[in-house]
Amino acid sequence: MNRPDPKDVRNITCIGGGVIGAGWAAGFLAKGYDVVVQDINPDAEGQMRRIIDSAWPSLEAMGLSEGASRDRVRFTTDLADAVGDADFVQESGPERMDIKQDIYAAMDAAMPNDVVIASSTSGLLMSDIQAKSKNPSRMVLGHPFNPPYLMPLVEVVGGKKTDTSAVDWACDFYRVAGKHALKMDREVLGHIADRLQQAMWNEIVYMVDADEATPEQIDESIIYGFGPRLAIMGYCLLFHLAGGEGGMRHFMKHFDPSVSDDWTRLPSPPITDDLIEKFAAGAERLQGDRSVEELQIQRDEALVGFLQHFNKVTGKG
């Protein structure tokens, strides 16, 4: 087994020197890893260094790990050279299936069999990317959020041929590296977060098209309205709170979908009792042993801090 313990990872290879690949590199450097960045375009080195340099002040503000240095990155155009000594590979190449499959075949040939390879892909499924690989069991999805050096979330899931040990290893490694690994139960196009964003974005496109709102009004409604709340609580916990004493059960029964179907171009699915129970059970697990009052206090304390910081950044306070 050439797969190190997640805590013992030292050498990380990032495939692709663009916004996502170099953003990953910046984050790994800040955690004290040695990083190799590979891109077939030799000009990518300059761009990569600019991205790392522009990320560094934020990473310093968040706190660098011991020994972390921007000098510990090496650039190469040679894929085999890039991955030969890697303890872990984060692939952020072009979003084209044929290119991805070629890259994975080349990596397979140049690396020990057990080392985990994660793909940053937004729009492709690992089951398709790994389909032609000789050694697909160590290939996982590891989808970050922009900017990857700051946002904690990484969505992790295997393809049909992925071994569960590789998925678990990737989750453990990302946590060691300071990320929030969200282990998904199954593959789905767009993963989780991008699907939600796409539904909202498509409603935005319809609204602007129909002159129901301008792009400026859309953005104002987000940053002064529901945006700050979503930095603290997701909709399942927020609507559990909105349901008052009855929580999510009350919320889903009270808000009859026929009422809200005219609010958006995406009509609600039928709200069955089973579905209400699924949401209620999830909301109760999210609530844990915190009372509704405690949750409200936590929400408000976080909001106050966010709003004060927002006012400072925008020069309003």
Added chain:
Amino acid sequence: MNRPDPKDVRNITCIGGGVIGAGWAAGFLAKGYDVVVQDINPDAEGQMRRIIDSAWPSLEAMGLSEGASRDRVRFTTDLADAVGDADFVQESGPERMDIKQDIYAAMDAAMPNDVVIASSTSGLLMSDIQAKSKNPSRMVLGHPFNPPYLMPLVEVVGGKKTDTSAVDWACDFYRVAGKHALKMDREVLGHIADRLQQAMWNEIVYMVDADEATPEQIDESIIYGFGPRLAIMGYCLLFHLAGGEGGMRHFMKHFDPSVSDDWTRLPSPPITDDLIEKFAAGAERLQGDRSVEELQIQRDEALVGFLQHFNKVTGKG
């Protein structure tokens, strides 16, 4: 004209003593206004005082106006008594058209003709609420976000019979009272922000129903992923940045809707050249004279502050 200058408003009446009505009252008290809260249920007084008390520490942290005091609220069950001396009325009664129309008729009979009445309604249109009123020209929508004592956004729009002077007055008043007034160009069910949230929520309901994600995974994908970004920038500016040098024009052309149609149950509308121009022009107005690099620095500085605060609140840092 009995409508005072927005700066001279002293007496505010909040109709409804629930979470939204009492939340409004708390926010107005913190700004130093005298507030009357009316609710036909005498038991609502206790609930109202609990809501104000629980909001007060957050309002103190945000900074109270001179003379602001929780003692400056009076409760009554009598609607005519509540509105007789009001400089402005914020109505947050039940979301039922028949009840709303009765309340508006009763207010009309008990108030000077010019004083502005704003409704907090989420699900009804002002054109319908005001349909049977004798004096509908001063009635506007003024839709807040929960918790109304903290969230800045108020969506403002008139109904068919509303005078534009009332809409402008309401926007001016909300700004004096420390809110962010978003003046809409036309009425639409769900207004702006709730339509966007509903599209996302309905996609969430489908995903949980299909076992593509659990409620916990949904919420994790929000608070560790795209949520914190939405506290800083809306999608129009975020995607303008995501488009790189080409901005929104590149973003909308590059992300062919056929690629993303499988990402959500709400397919994209056709992306015409006219629509791309509408978005691009809006995004450029949002960008103003800030360079892409300046915007990225502002985004990252705000994110760093939010993440540090989030870690503190959740005990992670």
